[in-house]
Amino acid sequence: MKSKKVKPEPVDNTGQVIINKKQKSRWERTKAAFFDCWQLYLLLLLPMLYMLVFHYFPMYGAQIAFRDYKPVDGIWGSEWVGFEHFIRFFDYYQFKDIMLNTLEISIYGLIVGVPFPVILAILLKYCPNKKFGKGVQIITYAPHFISVVVMVSIIMKTLDPRNGLINNVLALFGIEYNLNLLAMPEAFSSVYVWSGIWQTMGFSAIIYIAILTGVDVSLHEAAMVDGANVVQRIRHIDFPALIPQITILLILSLGRILNVGFEKTLLMQNSLNASASEVISTYVYKMGIAASFPDVSYTSAVGLFQSVIAFILIFVVNKLARKYGEMSLW
């Protein structure tokens, strides 16, 4: 079925012609197929050009990480220095802190973030009043559409120790609240992760809800006949149905483990919590773009280090998932 135009012809022709066709086939057929698909290639032209320029060219430009960038010489003319910039990053006295901060935020987010949408989806499925369930579902979606800037300002307004939301609500119960969580390094990852759950739980649940709707009803009926109660049915029927999707999500998240949400971190960062909120991407931004004398090669090396680790991780985890769970992204 590779090409529609070539295939029907041999049927109409004599045997000899078919042999002839086969002899010159490969090149001719490819050429014919290309010609047959010229409109499709026309459609692909712009998107592929875009990919080449805006995605592949920066990859090629990442070689600046192995050179010593001088604005006069540009990317292509600067001198090669090998792994010097990588080594400089590994030797940097805050290297360990930056790596640990990055890992802490993402692993924390991964562990806490996965169960909530799953639980929400199950709750919604078993909500006896469908209208009520639908209403709750729509409410939980809403924060997804909030921008990072607004999200961070909501966090600030919620946690404000003077007249923030938590302060006001606790005051109703006569509880004094005077923690400034955004100024506490030890609270940074928690604030980051839990506000993230608040924002994305509902939206992430959509996929699980859809999967649960697709679970065969007869399985549940059979289990009920066998005397399984709701909790048992959830554990043995619904939960297994969700596992493949959870695995895919975990693979994706592992690939992004060094990729802590840059915008949110940067906006939540202040001089008081900086010791806990400096992650790889904010460091690259500060040294490479915001600085008055950007250290181009060095920060490119740091960024490349992050990309390569992410790529290796996603590759390895996907391999493992394919081997042991028979699941894969590609």
Next chain:
Amino acid sequence: MVENLVKNTKPIKTKKSKQEFNSDTVFYGIVYALLIVTALIILYPLWYIFISSFSSGARVAAGEVVFWPLDITLDGYKAILDHNSIPTGFKNTFIYTVSGTVVNVVMTVMAAYALSRTKLPYRNQITLFFAFTMWFNGGMIPTYLLYKDLHLIDNPLVMIIPGALGIWNMVITRTFFQKSIPNELLEAATMDGCSDIGYLLKIVLPLSKPIIAVITLYYAVGHWNAFFNAMIYLHTPEYYPLQLIMRDILIVGQNMEMSSSGYTMEEILYRENLQNMLQYSVIVVSTAPMLILYPFVQKYFVQGIMVGALKG
């Protein structure tokens, strides 16, 4: 076990008619309780922002606004109109969102459709060419250098062109084309001498409303909320999108031109409260359009997301 069997088999036949009190009843009670708590936790901060935007700044600052707006006023909203850069920000964001989304959807459909056609030679290789960039990228700095070479720095086009195609959206759109458009249509259209582009325009697009709606919403929300590119690449305030201006107002805490000279204490206090109200009302005004857009697309949503999640 036997007890359970008796208790549990009954409701099936009567189809959920008044069940007796058993462990399942407790379960449903917990379900309700958790859902109510979840809804409250998510709704309350949004409600708080909403009521604060209508309340007098002094009452909000005193921490008195908890359930309902107090001393209802529209001063915060008036302050938006009087602000020297918010209206421009709105205009810019609107332009970036509309033009950016149009570019996105056209690019996405072109690529997704071509890659959905099985006859395309080297289809898998080309798909990989697109998909690979989801797993690997050159990094922030080489990208910055590239934009500099392309003269995209401080150029409003930086809000549209670099994000012209979202790979993930392209992949789900392609999957939708493959899964939801019957092959028989293609065969029939080919018989009638329909060209590839003709088939896309006359048959595929009219049948793909759900996925077009979903990716349009995704892209539009992305543009509306975008601030990263603007922060890094735009330096002229006239080009600033709303989110960047909001960052200054909400997070950096940049005040309205406030020269304290010539003002009485009362006036300074009033301005401070106004600043506070402006923060709340600008959150409401900036977030509302996307929240309003969503219900129109909602009916397509599960369908669109589901198709995208299935591998293909």
